[in-house]
Amino acid sequence: MNNIFKVAAVILAAMTAASCSNNKFNVEGQIANAGDSVLYFENVGLEGIQVLDSVKLSGDGNFAFSGDPTEAPEFYRLRIADQIINVSIDSTETVQIKAEYPGMAANYTVSGSDNCEKIRELTMKQMDLQAKAIAIQQNTALGVKVIGDSIQSLINIYKDDVMKNYIYKEPNKAYAYFALFQTIGQWLIFNPRTEKEDIRAFAAVATSWDTYYPHAERGQNLHNIAIEGMKNQRIVAAQNQDLEVDASKVSEAGVLDVALTDNKGQMRHLTDLKGQVVLLDFHIFAMDESPARILMLRELYNKYHAQGFEVYQVSLDPDEHFWKQQTAALPWVSVRDADGVNSQRLMLYNVQSIPDFFLIDRGNNIVTRAANIKDLEAEIKKLL
Numbered sequence: 001m002n003n004i005f006k007v008a009a010v011i012l013a014a015m016t017a018a019s020c021s022n023n024k025f026n027v028e029g030q031i032a033n034a035g036d037s038v039l040y041f042e043n044v045g046l047e048g049i050q051v052l053d054s055v056k057l058s059g060d061g062n063f064a065f066s067g068d069p070t071e072a073p074e075f076y077r078l079r080i081a082d083q084i085i086n087v088s089i090d091s092t093e094t095v096q097i098k099a100e101y102p103g104m105a106a107n108y109t110v111s112g113s114d115n116c117e118k119i120r121e122l123t124m125k126q127m128d129l130q131a132k133a134i135a136i137q138q139n140t141a142l143g144v145k146v147i148g149d150s151i152q153s154l155i156n157i158y159k160d161d162v163m164k165n166y167i168y169k170e171p172n173k174a175y176a177y178f179a180l181f182q183t184i185g186q187w188l189i190f191n192p193r194t195e196k197e198d199i200r201a202f203a204a205v206a207t208s209w210d211t212y213y214p215h216a217e218r219g220q221n222l223h224n225i226a227i228e229g230m231k232n233q234r235i236v237a238a239q240n241q242d243l244e245v246d247a248s249k250v251s252e253a254g255v256l257d258v259a260l261t262d263n264k265g266q267m268r269h270l271t272d273l274k275g276q277v278v279l280l281d282f283h284i285f286a287m288d289e290s291p292a293r294i295l296m297l298r299e300l301y302n303k304y305h306a307q308g309f310e311v312y313q314v315s316l317d318p319d320e321h322f323w324k325q326q327t328a329a330l331p332w333v334s335v336r337d338a339d340g341v342n343s344q345r346l347m348l349y350n351v352q353s354i355p356d357f358f359l360i361d362r363g364n365n366i367v368t369r370a371a372n373i374k375d376l377e378a379e380i381k382k383l384l
Contacts, residue, residue, distance in 0.1 A: 072216035
């Protein structure tokens with residue numbers, strides 16, 4: 001009988017261990033030629049780098065680290081001296097890395113995570129960019145201006161590639177976030193403080209993270225960066241027109257502003273609706289399903305407008321006259337984006353198909369988008 005209890009205890013312990021392991025993420029693998037080196041596993045947080053664990057590698061170079069998953073993607077790195085391999089973790093995945101030391105930062109493979117593979121690709125691209133920039137800088141046959149222009153040209157090509165194939169392709173992914181913070185030397189490749197296109201890239205990822213990870217601190221941080229960049233842009237634009245602008249009066253809302261002319265010829269800012277629950281709707285009235293959609297919105301508007309519900313509807317119709325006819329009797333804010341389906345605003349909000357909508361709370365913060373809403377009325381009531 002005692003033996004039966006012992007076997008049962010062993011089985012229970014094994015099951016418990018398996019259960020615990022299922023609730024962890026794992027980063028494991030092998031680093032060749034690194035015997036006796038100390039391998040650090042570090043969290044790359046918003047507040048800085050924190051060592052989570054370390055191991056002195058034996059001759060075979062095997063290692064294994066684990067940790068608790070977070071609600072949103074998080075970033076970590078493996079480090080020996082100044083050699084670093086960046087990884088991201090999203091859920092309880094197991095990431096396997098094989099590398100060779102020294103030079104492991106440029107000589108490694110990864111499996112088990114598409115995000116980590118994309119981060120590896122971006123790392124290789126960044127290293128190639130850095131090497132080419134250094135080669136140009138060291139070319140004594142070139143003048144200072146030629147060197148500067150040549151390096152800037154390399155950076156522009158790099159940014160176009162990364163924006164198209166990494167950031168805008170899947171802005172909700174960890175690798176899109178990682179791409180925003182790559183550097184050349186000590187400088188950010190994407191400069192959200194002064195470059196308009198770079199601000200758009202930060203904004204696109206911020207909006208996407210709002211949707212997929214609504215309470216993530218990193219998403220809010222991206223919003224703050226994008227909004228600060230837009231503030232700077234407005235201040236510079238005002239200064240270029242010999243106007244004075246009070247930076248404190250530039251909107252610091254948690255939503256990216258949309259400013260368009262409504263069907264009565266008035267400029268309407270999305271952020272002016274702060275204090276109300278807003279449905280930001282991207283719409284095309286020429287679509288077959290438009291009448292049914294407008295009826296649905298009318299019902300919600302009539303029901304909840306008195307409680308603080310508003311609709312800010314952005315039409316993407318190419319025919320302005322047709323749009324004015326369709327919106328003449330609508331009670332909510334109706335604006336039109338003349339750029340239509342090519343609008344940068346669709347990119348900023350990561351709109352992949354029309355119609356699409358977002359819910360914004362009274363504090364001007366995006367709460368969720370259409371894809372994540374099962375019962376729109378219930379979501380509106382919750383925010384009111």
